[in-house]
Amino acid sequence: MKEPRLFAQNRIRMFGAALAASALALTACSDGGSSATEDDSGGGEGLPSVITLSVIKELTGSAGFAGESALEGIELAIEEINDTDFLGEDVEVRPDVQDTASNTQTAVTMVGQAATNPDFAAILGPSNSDAGQAVAPIAQRAGIPLVFSQSLGDGILVGDYIFRVNAPLDSYSGLAWDYMADEGIETVSILYNSTSVRQSQGATEMSPAFAEERGIEILSSTGIPVTSTDFTAAAAQVANEEPDAVVYFMAGAQHVTAVQQVRRAGFEGALIGGSGIEAGLETVGEDGDGIVWATDYNYLWQNESALAFTDAYVAKYGENPLSYAAEAYDSVWWIARGLEESGDASHAGVQQGLTTVAEAGFDGAQGPLTFEDNDARTVGVLIQWIGGEQVLLRAGDE
Amino acid sequence: MIDVIVNSLTLASIYFLFAVGMSLVWGSIGVLNFAHGGIFMASAFGCFLILDEVALPLLGVMAVGMVIGGVLAALVQFVAFGPILTRERDRHAGEFQIIAAGIGLASVIVALAQKRFNEPFGLSASTFEIRAFRIGELVVTNIALIIIGLAVLLGTGLTLWLRRSIQGTALRSIGVDPTTASLMGINRPRMALLAMVTSGVLAGLAGSLLTLYLGAIETTSGDALIIKAFAIIVLGGVGSVAGAVVGSVVLALAETLLLTYSSGTWVDAASFGLIFVILLVRPRGIFGRKEVRRT
Numbered sequence: 258m259k260e261p262r263l264f265a266q267n268r269i270r271m272f273g274a275a276l277a278a279s280a281l282a283l284t285a286c287s288d289g290g291s292s293a294t295e296d297d298s299g300g301g302e303g304l305p306s307v308i309t310l311s312v313i314k315e316l317t318g319s320a321g322f323a324g325e326s327a328l329e330g331i332e333l334a335i336e337e338i339n340d341t342d343f344l345g346e347d348v349e350v351r352p353d354v355q356d357t358a359s360n361t362q363t364a365v366t367m368v369g370q371a372a373t374n375p376d377f378a379a380i381l382g383p384s385n386s387d388a389g390q391a392v393a394p395i396a397q398r399a400g401i402p403l404v405f406s407q408s409l410g411d412g413i414l415v416g417d418y419i420f421r422v423n424a425p426l427d428s429y430s431g432l433a434w435d436y437m438a439d440e441g442i443e444t445v446s447i448l449y450n451s452t453s454v455r456q457s458q459g460a461t462e463m464s465p466a467f468a469e470e471r472g473i474e475i476l477s478s479t480g481i482p483v484t485s486t487d488f489t490a491a492a493a494q495v496a497n498e499e500p501d502a503v504v505y506f507m508a509g510a511q512h513v514t515a516v517q518q519v520r521r522a523g524f525e526g527a528l529i530g531g532s533g534i535e536a537g538l539e540t541v542g543e544d545g546d547g548i549v550w551a552t553d554y555n556y557l558w559q560n561e562s563a564l565a566f567t568d569a570y571v572a573k574y575g576e577n578p579l580s581y582a583a584e585a586y587d588s589v590w591w592i593a594r595g596l597e598e599s600g601d602a603s604h605a606g607v608q609q610g611l612t613t614v615a616e617a618g619f620d621g622a623q624g625p626l627t628f629e630d631n632d633a634r635t636v637g638v639l640i641q642w643i644g645g646e647q648v649l650l651r652a653g654d655e
Numbered sequence: 656m657i658d659v660i661v662n663s664l665t666l667a668s669i670y671f672l673f674a675v676g677m678s679l680v681w682g683s684i685g686v687l688n689f690a691h692g693g694i695f696m697a698s699a700f701g702c703f704l705i706l707d708e709v710a711l712p713l714l715g716v717m718a719v720g721m722v723i724g725g726v727l728a729a730l731v732q733f734v735a736f737g738p739i740l741t742r743e744r745d746r747h748a749g750e751f752q753i754i755a756a757g758i759g760l761a762s763v764i765v766a767l768a769q770k771r772f773n774e775p776f777g778l779s780a781s782t783f784e785i786r787a788f789r790i791g792e793l794v795v796t797n798i799a800l801i802i803i804g805l806a807v808l809l810g811t812g813l814t815l816w817l818r819r820s821i822q823g824t825a826l827r828s829i830g831v832d833p834t835t836a837s838l839m840g841i842n843r844p845r846m847a848l849l850a851m852v853t854s855g856v857l858a859g860l861a862g863s864l865l866t867l868y869l870g871a872i873e874t875t876s877g878d879a880l881i882i883k884a885f886a887i888i889v890l891g892g893v894g895s896v897a898g899a900v901v902g903s904v905v906l907a908l909a910e911t912l913l914l915t916y917s918s919g920t921w922v923d924a925a926s927f928g929l930i931f932v933i934l935l936v937r938p939r940g941i942f943g944r945k946e947v948r949r950t
Contacts, residue, residue, distance in 0.1 A: 317769055484882070485914075509775050510876065513869075522794050540775055
């Protein structure tokens with residue numbers, strides 16, 4: 258029965274040849290890091306007609322409020338880039354949005370998939386520091402640019418494909434310490450969230466340095482885990498120390514509780530909060546009257562580029578933006594400037610463009626931005642809560 | 656030292672109000688209710704939404720919290736725990752499913768709340784004004800005194816109800832031997848519902864009072880308290896109100912002392928450390944009952 262066997266063997270050979278030819282063709286067509294193109298004949302300077310950014314943010318879950326605000330900033334920036342033909346008449350930027358649900362493992366899966374998807378020019382990474390630490394190495398190994406807004410922990414900027422548009426606390430927190438020195442504050446007590454690396458570093462590393470420079474004495478520094486619901490003991494301790502000011506490094510409901518309980522414990526001095534107090538100002542009520550905090554952006558800032566962002570945001574969304582929106586807005590514009598610079602939407606091209614733009618710095622929603630090793634630095638603003646209103650005390654660019 | 660004691664008492668009262676409902680349900684109908692934290696938060700969240708429309712006094716806020724808690728707990732029993740317990744031959748067979756269902760339901764409750772409003776929320780729109788009183792070095796607020804008073808009242812009331820009333824005795828008998836209890840004419844599904852609703856009412860009360868006391872909570876605040884409640888129940892003994900009291904006081908005192916005299920970073924270690932030690936030394940807890948195994 259040689260004829261059927263020969264026929265089967267021929268079929269196998271033909272199939273194998275077809276497979277090899279297909280593989281060859283695919284290899285010839287593929288490019289190690291090209292971005293999405295619906296039409297390769299796209300815009301000027303070699304940019305494709307469609308550039309897709311993978312947006313992986315916490316839109317629900319515990320950090321959902323930050324992610325939602327960030328997404329608004331991203332969508333505003335993309336709208337502006339497209340409407341003004343910033344990258345060319347026929348070039349359109351599109352977001353591909355995914356929700357991590359504030360889950361680190363989900364973020365890892367999403368970034369892993371995005372990193373191997375040739376359709377994405379870059380990734381806008383999650384805000385949560387834990388997720389940031391987990392996904393940064395993935396993006397670096399895959400050679401796809403990843404820009405973080407938030408994600409302020411250590412061990413995130415692991416290579417030249419990782420960028421961050423949020424300034425670390427010490428970039429602008431000096432404003433609050435200068436304020437304290439100007440007000441004649443000589444002693445402070447610190448309360449901080451001991452679960453958060455960023456807050457802990459702010460309290461235990463940054464604050465002593467700032468305090469020493471200004472001749473301010475730190476009477477105590479009390480760490481409280483994020484799972485603690487009651488700070489009565491810590492508040493009583495702080496009130497008994499009678500410092501001139503209480504400095505907080507906290508976020509969310511903890512911040513509100515800590516402020517209220519310190520006041521109830523009888524403390525009447527100055528309160529210096531973290532930028533996390535903004536979300537709880539309405540809830541903290543009268544107890545928070547007079548609280549001062551430094552932040553990288555506020556809608557009251559009259560800096561030209563910050564104000565342009567604020568006006569555009571209010572026009573689109575009808576409310577004042579939070580700092581998360583400003584930071585994410587800057588992350589998109591950084592990429593856009595990088596694309597314009599390099600004229601190349603491949604991963605290597607975007608990376609090169611981002612790096613070049615970072616070397617020069619640019620004016621964004623967070624004001625004048627400079628960078629150290631692809632990590633943003635900003636001048637910040639100092640805000641006070643008085644009589645139920647936010648008041649701009651000073652700006653770092655004055 | 657007096658302020659440490661008072662602070663510990665307040666914290667213990669909060670823990671007790673939260674944990675006693677969970678202990679009651681676990682000890683009677685054998686349900687380890689991981690939806691308890693979600694019910695706690697949802698009760699407070701419901702109060703927050705209602706206060707956005709109408710300012711309520713303290714009693715009104717408490718009542719709203721308790722109603723929401725009771726209704727949610729009843730729903731959880733109808734939708735999840737009841738069918739699971741009915742389907743399985745005995746409660747041990749359904750334990751894993753109960754835990755999974757509780758965690759799942761809590762996630763749904765939290766997600767729904769976050770969809771509506773995902774920032775810290777408080778009950779400051781209530782007409783109730785929190786005042787602080789200074790007695791020498793000690794500062795105490797009116798809400799703290801109310802929480803302590805209610806915890807004492809409820810602890811006493813629950814103990815008497817469980818020991819002296821027919822329903823309480825029936826509930827305890829289900830906890831000892833559900834089969835025999837059924838044979839004695841006790842309606843297990845009805846008693847299970849009663850236990851869950853009672854637990855939900857207590858969670859709702861804890862939610863409204865704790866939110867007033869702290870000023871604000873978050874949609875995930877119930878999760879942290881579940882761990883504390885677990886430590887308290889293990890320490891005090893499953894199903895024992897006295898055990899919940901002792902467990903709450905011990906945990907609160909340990910945490911307050913750590914926070915006052917050491918570093919706050921050890922506070923969580925206290926919760927887990929206590930669970931570990933008690934499981935080694937006295938697995939059934941201080942007031943837990945011995946299990947009788949028939950051969």
